[in-house]
Amino acid sequence: MTIRLAAVAAPFGRDLDECFATIERLAFRARSEGASVLALPEACLGGYLANLGGEAAGPPALRRDGPELARLAGIAGDMVICAGYCEAEGDLRFNSVVCVTGDGILGHHRKVHQPLRENQSYAAGDGFTAFDTPAGRMGMMICYDKAFPESARSLALDGAQIVVCVSAWPASRTDPAPDLADDRWTRRFDLFDQARALENQVVWVSSNQSGTFGDLRFVGRAKIVGPGGEILAATGVSAGVAVASLDLEETLATARRSMGHLRDRRPEAYAAGF
Known part of the structure; x- marks a missing residue:
């Protein structure tokens, strides 16, 4: 069965009504292009932190069973x-x-790995679990989580076929490049996406904030990556939607046919706890 995946690069701020208006436009666009999965960025409901120094007034805090997530589900419909x-x-x-x-x-x-001083604003999550969706078995992570190979491997071992990584990934603040496309943190963002897809032979869907918020400048670069590490679609550093189609079962079977990275693991040879 062919599925169509969409990953977003877009700016989101504090105003929830504006956030939902943007999400509705993006969902309409994705649906009109036949997408069955839409990955929006980290903190798309109320914006990310304006800085990483322990912001006093952060994003609006929403309950998991609250009206905002119910509203999001209403927008999703069959997606x-x-x-x-x-x-x-x-x-x-x-x-x-x-x-x-x-x-x-x-x-x-819940985001497990916290960069810089993000722990001054958020408590940490404690695990990675895959779950079933109409598009296939899926796992999720947030931004800095993907810098740790164990995150994606945990999801792959739990049967994830698709991994969605939502991000608010900024450009370098200590040595920024004049051209965002050349920034060293843009390069790292792409490398992590491709490496995690390839080493686990999964389909990788990477969304990100774009533009600026507070003292952060985000790198965009939303993309779909195949299980061989190849970028199937990407937005570049500006706002946009990356869309790609694939037959999930056939794509994964082809990638894993001769060299199965999960199948060929030798856990007994690895250090305990690795």
Whole structure:
């Protein structure tokens, strides 16, 4: 069965009504292009942190069972939509991503790995779990999570065929390139996407914020990566939607036929806890 995947690079700020208006436009565009999966960026419901120094007034904190995620599910309808938000649970706040259809929540993930001083604004998640969707078995992660091979490997070993990584990945702040496409953090963003897809032989769907917010400048570069590490579609560093079609079962079977990276693992040879 052929599926069509869409990954977004777009700016999102604090105003939730504006965020939802943007999401509705993007969902309409993706649906009109036949997409069954739409990956929106990290923090697309209320924006990311304006800085990484422990921002006092951060994004609006939303409950997992609140009206905002119900509204997102209503927009999704028969599509699978993944979207990042600031999750409230009691006094804690988590940097989270949710996967929904019109039927409700299919999967959820709290960001585990926290760069710089993000831990001053969010508590950390504690695991990676795959789940079933109408498009295939899926796993999710957020931004810096993909810098750790164990994150994607955990999802692949749990049967994930598609991994969605939502990001608010910025350009370098210490040595920025005049051309964002040449920035060293843009290069790292692409390298992580391709390496994680290839080493786990999964389909990788990478969304990202674009533009600027606070003192951060985001690199865009939303993309779909095949299980051989090849970029099937990408937006570049500006806002846009990357769309690609593939037969999921056939694509994965072909990639894993001769060299199966999961099949050929030798766990007994690895250090305990690796």
